[in-house]
Amino acid sequence: MTPKIEEIPLEKLDLSLLEMRIVNPDWVARIQDSMWLHGQLQPIVVRPHEGVYQVIDGGKRVYAATELMIETLQCYVLDVDIKQAKLLVLSYNRPHQSMEVWEEAMVLQDLLEKHDLNQHSLARLTGYSRSWVSRRLSLISKIDEQVVSEIKMGVINSSQARALIRLPRGNQPEVARVITSWNLPSRLCNALVDAFLSAENKQQQQYILTHPEVVLSESEPEIPYDMDDPRLGRYGNDLIRSIQYVLSTVRHMLSYIHERRFATLKETEKIIITPEIKQVQAHAESLIKAITQLQTHKSVSQNER
Numbered sequence: 001m002t003p004k005i006e007e008i009p010l011e012k013l014d015l016s017l018l019e020m021r022i023v024n025p026d027w028v029a030r031i032q033d034s035m036w037l038h039g040q041l042q043p044i045v046v047r048p049h050e051g052v053y054q055v056i057d058g059g060k061r062v063y064a065a066t067e068l069m070i071e072t073l074q075c076y077v078l079d080v081d082i083k084q085a086k087l088l089v090l091s092y093n094r095p096h097q098s099m100e101v102w103e104e105a106m107v108l109q110d111l112l113e114k115h116d117l118n119q120h121s122l123a124r125l126t127g128y129s130r131s132w133v134s135r136r137l138s139l140i141s142k143i144d145e146q147v148v149s150e151i152k153m154g155v156i157n158s159s160q161a162r163a164l165i166r167l168p169r170g171n172q173p174e175v176a177r178v179i180t181s182w183n184l185p186s187r188l189c190n191a192l193v194d195a196f197l198s199a200e201n202k203q204q205q206q207y208i209l210t211h212p213e214v215v216l217s218e219s220e221p222e223i224p225y226d227m228d229d230p231r232l233g234r235y236g237n238d239l240i241r242s243i244q245y246v247l248s249t250v251r252h253m254l255s256y257i258h259e260r261r262f263a264t265l266k267e268t269e270k271i272i273i274t275p276e277i278k279q280v281q282a283h284a285e286s287l288i289k290a291i292t293q294l295q296t297h298k299s300v301s302q303n304e305r
Contacts, residue, residue: 003076005043010065010073014052017089018059020106021099024154032064040065043074045092047085053077056085057092083115090126100158102151105136112137139165144172155180163189167196171205178212188216253280 034041044058053075055062065073080088089107090099108126111117119137123130140148142165150156156164160179163186164172175196179189192208195215199205208215228237265273 003045003078006075006077007072008046008053008075008077009071010062012052013046013062013073013075014049014054015059015062017054017056017085019152020086020089020110021059021103022152022154028060028063028067031060032067035061035064035068035070040070040074043076045078045088046075047078047080049082054082054085056088083111086111086115087125101136102139102148102158102161105139106148106152108133108136109140142169144169146173147176150176150180159186160184160189162186163193166190166193171196174209178209182212182216184216191215 040061042058042061044061045056046053046058047056048054056078058073058075061073078085078088086107090104108122111122111125112119117125119130119133122128122133126133139161143151143161144164147156147161147164151161156176156179160176164176164179167175175193178184178192182188184192192212192215195208196205199208229240232240
């Protein structure tokens with residue numbers, strides 16, 4: 001049956017299916033900017049449900065429309081049951097790969113638990129392989145429920161979650177708090193988890209969570225300052241050693257400087273530290289100026305050849 005397009009008021013749209021999706025504020029903001037400039041370019045997909053319309057696809061457009069105070073949206077209205085609607089959540093997002101792995105896993109888990117399906121039937125109904133279904137369901141089985149809630153809210157991304165599932169479920173929330181407060185990228189998430197798993201006792205684990213900057217700074221690769229590059233003269237080797245030293249020091253410093261951590265400093269501490277930060281800023285500006293002049297000189301020399 002060909003879906004019909006209807007103009008439906010926002011208050012008639014039921015967002016209950018979106019509980020299985022991750023709310024990413026950046027994505028919503030991009031959709032909002034687009035709708036502000038161009039209006040609604042594509043209808044959302046809904047199904048009639050208990051006097052309202054349950055949104056199957058287009059949740060970000062609904063959130064954006066709410067922010068823009070748009071009263072109605074164009075909708076494709078499909079006459080499907082709830083199980084078909086959940087399967088469509090997967091199929092509509094498959095061509096553009098717009099669903100996170102965790103979103104796919106949550107939809108599959110919901111179908112498994114609420115619709116008397118097994119992995120074989122899920123593979124058949126979704127068109128994916130059984131191994132694809134199994135891998136995603138195994139993610140859900142390894143993750144703590146509190147962490148799942150933070151994944152759904154977009155607080156924890158997929159790379160951070162993949163590091164967390166290496167931990168026992170009971171330890172995941174406390175490590176997740178450190179990861180989110182420091183906004184750690186994938187590599188540093190894994191470094192933190194490695195250190196936590198290697199700890200000999202609970203006291204060491206607690207120290208790692210209280211002072212993650214120690215672990216993160218130690219995760220930087222050591223640089224052999226005393227090794228000369230045979231391709232360079234004495235000045236060249238001295239220069240590159242100083243560059244390597246600066247890089248290591250900057251990485252170390254950046255592991256300490258973090259927005260949320262800096263905000264925890266007392267006012268007296270900030271007064272003491274701020275002049276030092278200003279000196280770093282001044283030297284950084286001088287370094288940038290010197291590098292820019294060096295690059296400009298190099299470019300002029302090459303053009304004159």
